[in-house]
Amino acid sequence: MPPKLKILLVATLLVLAALWLINQPLQTSSAPQGVVSFQVAGTADQAHAILLSWQRDGETWAKSYLWLSLLFIPIYLITLLRLTGHLMRDRPGVRERMVGRWVRTLFVTAAISDLVENILLLNNFNPPSDTFSLWATIFALIKYAGLMLGIAGLIIIRAARRHPLEHH
Numbered sequence: 435m436p437p438k439l440k441i442l443l444v445a446t447l448l449v450l451a452a453l454w455l456i457n458q459p460l461q462t463s464s465a466p467q468g469v470v471s472f473q474v475a476g477t478a479d480q481a482h483a484i485l486l487s488w489q490r491d492g493e494t495w496a497k498s499y500l501w502l503s504l505l506f507i508p509i510y511l512i513t514l515l516r517l518t519g520h521l522m523r524d525r526p527g528v529r530e531r532m533v534g535r536w537v538r539t540l541f542v543t544a545a546i547s548d549l550v551e552n553i554l555l556l557n558n559f560n561p562p563s564d565t566f567s568l569w570a571t572i573f574a575l576i577k578y579a580g581l582m583l584g585i586a587g588l589i590i591i592r593a594a595r596r597h598p599l600e601h602h
Contacts, residue, residue: 442513462487473574481562511545537587544580547573
């Protein structure tokens with residue numbers, strides 16, 4: 435694995451760990467998944483119930499999570515695009531290249547959806563609205579679907595390899 439890709443993977447994991455730590459105090463009965471529950475609240479009533487369960491300190495943590503997530507988006511996107519390039523390095527076939535393009539498109543779509551979702555959520559605190567809650571949920575679902583399908587595509591690319599990656 436190239437050194438730059440290793441650095442990107444470590445950076446991605448470090449920011450992901452920080453997000454996980456910030457999310458821990460945000461897990462309440464109204465928000466069992468913390469910020470993820472807020473992302474998929476879907477209605478102003480659900481979002482409001484989540485905000486009430488977090489109280490004032492929780493709102494600060496949630497906003498911190500969302501701002502850090504804005505930094506995380508380009509980090510994970512660059513990491514996933516580089517990882518895709520690394521796995522595609524010795525895949526000359528037309529079908530493999532097409533899968534690689536689809537995987538990259540899914541990751542870019544996920545990142546754009548994540549960005550829009552975070553902007554909507556940052557504007558959905560006081561007071562929450564049905565419109566922002568619903569659109570944030572839609573963009574969150576697009577993000578999660580894009581990431582899951584993209585990662586599945588990477589697994590397919592890797593599993594279809596007939597010979598191991600050459601070390602350069």
